[in-house]
Amino acid sequence: MKNKLLLPLIAAAAPLFFxxxxxxxxxxxxxxxxxxxxxxxxxxxxxANAANAAVKDLLASGALDKVANPPALLELSxxxxxxxxxxxxxxxxxxxxxxxxxxxxxxxxxxxxxxxGYQQEAEFMNDxxxxxxxxxTLSGKxxxxxxxxxxxxxxxxxxxxxxNDPKAGVQVWEGEKEIGKQGTRSSVGF
Amino acid sequence: MKxxxxxxxxxxxxxxxxxxxxxxxxxxxxxxxxxRNMVTDxxxxxxxxxxxxxxxxxVNSSQTPGGLLKVQVExxxxxxxxxxxxxxxxxxxxxxxxxxxxxxANIPDQIEGQESKFINGLAPTPSCHDFRVKFIEAD
Numbered sequence: 001m002k003n004k005l006l007l008p009l010i011a012a013a014a015p016l017f018f019x020x021x022x023x024x025x026x027x028x029x030x031x032x033x034x035x036x037x038x039x040x041x042x043x044x045x046x047x048a049n050a051a052n053a054a055v056k057d058l059l060a061s062g063a064l065d066k067v068a069n070p071p072a073l074l075e076l077s078x079x080x081x082x083x084x085x086x087x088x089x090x091x092x093x094x095x096x097x098x099x100x101x102x103x104x105x106x107x108x109x110x111x112x113x114x115x116x117g118y119q120q121e122a123e124f125m126n127d128x129x130x131x132x133x134x135x136x137t138l139s140g141k142x143x144x145x146x147x148x149x150x151x152x153x154x155x156x157x158x159x160x161x162x163x164n165d166p167k168a169g170v171q172v173w174e175g176e177k178e179i180g181k182q183g184t185r186s187s188v189g190f
Numbered sequence: 191m192k193x194x195x196x197x198x199x200x201x202x203x204x205x206x207x208x209x210x211x212x213x214x215x216x217x218x219x220x221x222x223x224x225x226r227n228m229v230t231d232x233x234x235x236x237x238x239x240x241x242x243x244x245x246x247x248x249v250n251s252s253q254t255p256g257g258l259l260k261v262q263v264e265x266x267x268x269x270x271x272x273x274x275x276x277x278x279x280x281x282x283x284x285x286x287x288x289x290x291x292x293x294x295a296n297i298p299d300q301i302e303g304q305e306s307k308f309i310n311g312l313a314p315t316p317s318c319h320d321f322r323v324k325f326i327e328a329d
Contacts, residue, residue: 029295030295031276031295031296031297031298032296033276033296033328033329045295045298048293049295051293052293052295055293056310056311056312059254059258060254060258060312062255064256065255065256095293098292099291099292099314102291102314102315103314103315103316104316189328189329
């Protein structure tokens with residue numbers, strides 16, 4: 001008799017319990033408190049944090065201010081992906097180039113084929129070379145390191161960036177941001 | 191026999207309770223060479239819980255050679271356990287208008303028990319003259 005009473009109670013309480021766990025789709029801000037933290041994956045907020053640290057460090061170094069004709073002209077070079085996942089490195093480099101352009105300290109060399117074509121055409125028509133060589137190139141590497149202890153897993157992503165002076169053949173600035181995540185499974189929230 | 195079991199339970203319990211507590215000892219030069227340009231700050235506290243745990247000791251600022259405003263905030267964890275939080279810098283121009291920046295996102299950070307720590311921000315453009323820092327307690 002007791003069991004008969006208990007069973008409907010449990011059945012009635014179960015949906016209420018699970019309703020608290022479910023979340024309806026809603027808009028979120030990158031890097032908010034509800035962010036998904038994945039153990040084996042670079043999250044969108046990780047790119048933002050790495051780009052933020054790199055830009056802050058690069059602007060504070062004053063390396064971009066040491067050019068003859070400011071703002072500095074920057075060409076984005078290769079970002080090597082040494083992680084186990086497929087990465088679109090534009091998630092990192094685009095943020096950096098936008099922030100540098102907004103700062104007024106640097107401009108990036110266009111990669112648009114049409115713009116380059118028009119420029120070459122103008123050079124040909126005017127019989128004059130106007131192409132400006134970049135003052136700097138930006139290259140880098142993303143490295144993944146995984147450590148395990150029992151069921152606990154720690155993944156560290158190292159975002160390494162270098163600002164190179166192609167005329168002198170030297171690196172004028174280098175920055176590294178490490179983003180580490182530890183746990184047994186991915187979660188929601190910081 | 192009963193008291194031995196009880197003692198073991200207390201020991202195990204206190205070991206678990208103390209695991210979360212790690213405090214920081216520090217040492218620094220007593221006679222400072224550098225002078226901090228302290229900023230008179232204005233605070234709005236809506237999360238008393240976070241403010242009691244992690245308090246703002248002071249704010250100082252400087253300028254980079256490139257003319258960008260650099261702000262440093264000193265925080266102190268008043269508890270004996272690690273505290274996680276998010277912070278975000280906002281920047282304003284001479285007219286008090288907020289300067290939007292692609293990188294103005296919440297930055298996750300943490301501070302150990304009794305630790306004093308600096309966080310810093312760099313203005314995204316030379317036109318930024320004022321700032322605001324927001325702190326949110328992490329769950």
